Amino acid sequence: MTKKLISILTPCFNEESNLALLVDAVKKIFDNLPDYNYEHVFIDNHSTDRSLEILKGIAQNNKNVKIIVNARNFGWIKSPFYGLVQCKGDAVVYLVADFQDPVELILDFVKKWEEGYEIVIGVKTQSKENALMFGVRKFFYNLLSSASDGEPIIKNFTGFGLYDQKFIKILGNLEDQYPYLRGLVTELGFNRYEIPYTQPKRFAGKTSSNFFKLYDVAMLGFTSHSKLPLRLSAFVGFFSAIISFLVAVGYFIYKMVYWYEFQIGTAPMVIGIFFFSSVQLFFIGIIGEYIGAIHTQIRKRPLVIERERINF
Numbered sequence: 001m002t003k004k005l006i007s008i009l010t011p012c013f014n015e016e017s018n019l020a021l022l023v024d025a026v027k028k029i030f031d032n033l034p035d036y037n038y039e040h041v042f043i044d045n046h047s048t049d050r051s052l053e054i055l056k057g058i059a060q061n062n063k064n065v066k067i068i069v070n071a072r073n074f075g076w077i078k079s080p081f082y083g084l085v086q087c088k089g090d091a092v093v094y095l096v097a098d099f100q101d102p103v104e105l106i107l108d109f110v111k112k113w114e115e116g117y118e119i120v121i122g123v124k125t126q127s128k129e130n131a132l133m134f135g136v137r138k139f140f141y142n143l144l145s146s147a148s149d150g151e152p153i154i155k156n157f158t159g160f161g162l163y164d165q166k167f168i169k170i171l172g173n174l175e176d177q178y179p180y181l182r183g184l185v186t187e188l189g190f191n192r193y194e195i196p197y198t199q200p201k202r203f204a205g206k207t208s209s210n211f212f213k214l215y216d217v218a219m220l221g222f223t224s225h226s227k228l229p230l231r232l233s234a235f236v237g238f239f240s241a242i243i244s245f246l247v248a249v250g251y252f253i254y255k256m257v258y259w260y261e262f263q264i265g266t267a268p269m270v271i272g273i274f275f276f277s278s279v280q281l282f283f284i285g286i287i288g289e290y291i292g293a294i295h296t297q298i299r300k301r302p303l304v305i306e307r308e309r310i311n312f
Contacts, residue, residue: 006030006038006110007089011080012055013045013073015097019054023065025103026095033110041066042097043083043304046073059310067310074304080159081179082304085172093162094181100199101160108195109162117193119185121161123154125196154194157182164190177301240279 008026012019023040030038044052044067052069059065068086070079084092091113095101105122112120159181167190171179185192 003035003037004091005089006033006036006106007087007092008038008040008095008106009080009083009087009092010040010042010095010097011045011076011083012042012047012051012097013076014047014049014051016047016050016054018097018099019051020058022095022097022099022103023058023062025099026106027062027064029103029106032107036110039064039066039087039089041068041083041087043068043079043086044070045076045079046070056310063311066312067308068304069307069309071305071307077178077180078303081171081181084163084181085168087168088165090165091162092165092168094159096158096160100201101158102197102200105160105195105197106162112193112195113162113164115193116191118164118167118190119161119192121154121157121185121192121194122197123194124156124158124199126198153183154186157185157194161185166190175300177303179303240276244276 010022019042026038026040030036042055042065044055046069052067055065055067059067068083073079074082080094084094091110093106093109095103095106101122109120109122167188170188171181171184174184
């Protein structure tokens with residue numbers, strides 16, 4: 001009987017301290033899965049440390065390790081997505097390099113996949129990372145889930161999971177220039193199973209995540225899966241206009257009745273101007289995010305340009 005192939009996709013950027021240990025950890029998992037072949041595909045997003053050198057050294061002695069080398073850093077949205085659709089396994093496991101995705105869950109993923117689930121994902125219930133960051137992420141997922149137009153976004157889901165090749169092929173046929181994988185998992189409607197886990201701390205190295213990257217992911221989630229911000233701007237603008245009109249009528253009547261006693265002054269005008277200007281600027285920024293998303297889509301640029309491949 002032909003063994004099924006499981007692809008492990010690991011995006012990496014400056015993960016020199018984790019790579020060798022991760023390769024060994026994945027190998028030990030598949031020592032317990034003798035009925036499966038596996039490939040461990042790394043997509044290196046133009047690392048500036050020794051990550052690529054270490055991967056090439058490992059790949060010389062381990063033909064299960066395959067490497068896609070990006071010509072430059074294409075960002076943490078495009079590069080992992082591109083890596084997923086390059087994997088040819090019967091199922092593909094998305095696994096980060098910093099050990100914050102528990103490697104041992106691969107066993108549970110494969111088991112549930114064999115039971116008939118096309119997508120098996122890990123969902124964080126707790127985290128040993130910074131409590132403030134976990135709280136901020138949790139708030140964002142709750143907000144995005146409530147604002148989504150269709151199926152609610154999965155809360156506390158980072159992409160860690162197993163995806164059947166049927167799902168991967170559909171991803172490969174999408175013409176999305178800035179794909180939001182976490183939203184596509186629910187949007188495309190495949191049979192899904194969720195496994196809760198506690199997220200451990202990063203094993204080694206320093207995370208490349210920062211406020212701007214987290215903001216980018218947050219705005220991508222909203223612009224890809226919700227029209228609520230646009231509708232909210234219309235509602236706020238409508239009610240603000242009504243309030244402004246009523247205030248203007250009130251001032252006009254009060255001035256007509258008490259012509260000489262009532263002095264309007266500049267304070268109400270200054271406060272009103274600053275308030276409505278801030279509201280306008282906020283929603284102009286929201287509209288700008290949607291226009292930026294449209295601009296990204298219509299350019300039709302390739303997700304990633306490869307510099308080389310190893311062991312393919």
